Amino acid sequence: MQNLSQRVAYGDMLVEMGKENESIVVLEADLGKSTMSIFFQEQFPDRFFEMGIAEANMISTAAGLSLTGKIPFASSFAVFATGRPYDQIRTSVCIPNLNVKICGSSAGLSDFGDGSTHQSVDDITLMRVLPNMHVFSPVDAIETRKILRAMLEIEGPCYIRVNRNDLPILTEDDQEPYRPGEVRLINKPGDITLIATGVMVSKGLEAAEKLAAEGISLGVYNLSTIKPINKKSLLEALAGSKALITAEEHSVIGGMGSAILETLSGDLNIPVSMIGINDQFGTSGQNYDELLNYYGLTASAIAEAARKLAAK
Amino acid sequence: MITKEQADKLHALAWTIRFRVIEMIGIGKTGHIGGSFSAAEIVSVLYGHQMQHDPQVPDCPTRDRFVMSKGHAALAQYAALAEFGYFPLDELGHLKELGAMLQGHPDLRRTPGVEANTGSLGQGLSIAQGMALGIRLDKRKNRVYCLVGDGEIAEGQIWEAAMSASHYKLDNLTVFVDYNRIQATDHVIKRLNTNPMNSKWEAFGWHVIEVDGHDCSQICQALEEAENQKGKPTAILAHTVKGKGVGFAEDTAAFHNGMMDQEQYQLALDLLAEKKGAFQCKI
Numbered sequence: 284m285q286n287l288s289q290r291v292a293y294g295d296m297l298v299e300m301g302k303e304n305e306s307i308v309v310l311e312a313d314l315g316k317s318t319m320s321i322f323f324q325e326q327f328p329d330r331f332f333e334m335g336i337a338e339a340n341m342i343s344t345a346a347g348l349s350l351t352g353k354i355p356f357a358s359s360f361a362v363f364a365t366g367r368p369y370d371q372i373r374t375s376v377c378i379p380n381l382n383v384k385i386c387g388s389s390a391g392l393s394d395f396g397d398g399s400t401h402q403s404v405d406d407i408t409l410m411r412v413l414p415n416m417h418v419f420s421p422v423d424a425i426e427t428r429k430i431l432r433a434m435l436e437i438e439g440p441c442y443i444r445v446n447r448n449d450l451p452i453l454t455e456d457d458q459e460p461y462r463p464g465e466v467r468l469i470n471k472p473g474d475i476t477l478i479a480t481g482v483m484v485s486k487g488l489e490a491a492e493k494l495a496a497e498g499i500s501l502g503v504y505n506l507s508t509i510k511p512i513n514k515k516s517l518l519e520a521l522a523g524s525k526a527l528i529t530a531e532e533h534s535v536i537g538g539m540g541s542a543i544l545e546t547l548s549g550d551l552n553i554p555v556s557m558i559g560i561n562d563q564f565g566t567s568g569q570n571y572d573e574l575l576n577y578y579g580l581t582a583s584a585i586a587e588a589a590r591k592l593a594a595k
Numbered sequence: 596m597i598t599k600e601q602a603d604k605l606h607a608l609a610w611t612i613r614f615r616v617i618e619m620i621g622i623g624k625t626g627h628i629g630g631s632f633s634a635a636e637i638v639s640v641l642y643g644h645q646m647q648h649d650p651q652v653p654d655c656p657t658r659d660r661f662v663m664s665k666g667h668a669a670l671a672q673y674a675a676l677a678e679f680g681y682f683p684l685d686e687l688g689h690l691k692e693l694g695a696m697l698q699g700h701p702d703l704r705r706t707p708g709v710e711a712n713t714g715s716l717g718q719g720l721s722i723a724q725g726m727a728l729g730i731r732l733d734k735r736k737n738r739v740y741c742l743v744g745d746g747e748i749a750e751g752q753i754w755e756a757a758m759s760a761s762h763y764k765l766d767n768l769t770v771f772v773d774y775n776r777i778q779a780t781d782h783v784i785k786r787l788n789t790n791p792m793n794s795k796w797e798a799f800g801w802h803v804i805e806v807d808g809h810d811c812s813q814i815c816q817a818l819e820e821a822e823n824q825k826g827k828p829t830a831i832l833a834h835t836v837k838g839k840g841v842g843f844a845e846d847t848a849a850f851h852n853g854m855m856d857q858e859q860y861q862l863a864l865d866l867l868a869e870k871k872g873a874f875q876c877k878i
Contacts, residue, residue: 330732339721343721343725344721346721347711347726347729374712375711379712
């Protein structure tokens with residue numbers, strides 16, 4: 284599997300879409316060299332607004348730009364793009380349902396060295412609780428590109444969380460547009476269904492291989508539209524399943540798994556196991572995998588959950 | 596300079612705004628009298644003289660824009676919008692009712708003429724700045740006006756916007772500070788002193804003008820000066836009196852969001868009816 288960067292895809296797509304659509308403007312809070320919004324700055328300096336280390340001002344300014352017909356993309360690290368300007372996203376952007384796009388880069392634990400202050404374990408929760416907001420969590424660089432194009436089609440606030448590290452490519456680089464809400468099968472249906480997002484999808488595929496040797500079939504699905512979540516697509520993915528596992532690089536409190544269970548409450552009569560970060564902040568690590576292991580965000584953890592569910 | 600006749604009309608509009616605010620709030624209900632009254636002349640001059648705007652086409656791309664950052668003073672803006680025909684005067688009688696066009700704080704999706712959602716303080720200047728950037732990108736000459744409170748500017752975001760607006764040399768952006776010296780619960784200097792006002796804005800790179808915020812001629816003159824400023828935004832520090840015009844509400848935090856009894860309500864209406872005279876909104 285080829286590994287590619289979601290954040291490079293973000294920067295590239297801003298340029299690609301910026302060439303086609305003059306209404307696109309980009310705002311950044313001094314992290315353009317990491318979020319890769321710098322690519323847009325180089326191409327379109329007049330439509331790029333460096334807002335400095337002032338995220339609250341950046342988000343409300345983006346709201347104002349959208350009110351003049353611009354389509355602003357505002358980026359920073361996920362923690363600084365969501366938690367810090369939360370009230371600005373709420374009041375300036377989401378209450379009036381403005382067409383502002385927010386990119387939370389270096390999401391989850393992917394900024395492994397910088398520790399708890401820089402690792403977003405709560406951005407999905409914060410963004411999806413806001414009415415009108417759309418929340419996307421791409422699985423790879425190709426899907427990042429497609430989701431960004433889909434975000435441009437949506438007239439309203441959107442949030443995309445983007446990983447800092449190169450991740451395996453699991454989707455097809457074709458002309459097929461992204462279908463928001465779709466719960467997408469990555470391998471083949473199994474007795475147990477895993478619905479995962481982001482880096483955890485590839486961990487799920489590893490787990491499925493291990494489990495196949497033990498006679499347990501694990502169907503691995505990618506859920507990259509966390510809001511609005513598509514109940515019908517979820518139910519289709521779960522048809523015939525004996526158990527559900529959810530997996531995300533995010534707090535289990537209010538994350539993708541929560542979103543699934545909220546949506547299916549009353550319709551779900553199979554056991555569920557949720558994998559995610561358990562009410563903890565992040566911490567510094569030497570590399571990304573070390574941290575994922577530390578928090579139990581691994582193929583082994585998924586396999587173990589599947590074995591327990593299979594034994595029920 | 597505006598003529599005496601123009602000034603008289605703008606003052607009459609300001610008194611009409613106050614009259615409508617009292618009507619809107621009514622008896623035995625809380626409402627933001629203080630900050631709406633201190634801002635009445637500023638709002639009057641903006642809608643009645645300064646801004647290019649068309650109530651028939653509220654979203655006309657060539658309009659000037661006004662962002663009421665101190666969203667609790669929305670009542671003054673609602674009154675002006677109704678007077679100019681953005682919506683029927685009758686809507687003023689349904690303020691804060693379930694499903695009403697006129698919410699407790701400004702909502703651009705519900706109220707024609709309202710340009711931004713504010714109410715959580717400190718955000719309006721950044722929104723206005725975004726509009727000013729967008730208008731400049733489109734090479735339009737329109738201007739953006741914003742009104743902030745002297746208590747509101749304790750919010751750090753105001754100073755983020757103050758820095759970036761001067762960084763981006765936004766000479767199409769003008770902010771009014773409604774310098775009434777009283778916030779929700781007490782005098783600003785007792786809660787958190789936001790002074791010195793003039794040198795602070797100047798230090799952030801703004802052209803600063805001080806006016807009597809209840810003198811429409813002075814406000815108009817300051818706005819003319821702001822239009823002629825090149826390369827920097829202008830802050831107009833409008834010295835005002837909270838609750839201006841009705842004795843029981845003047846210069847007190849009690850009517851920041853106060854409740855009138857029958858007697859106060861009648862007293863205010865009678866007084867303001869006299870001051871507004873036979874005002875007809877055809878400026």
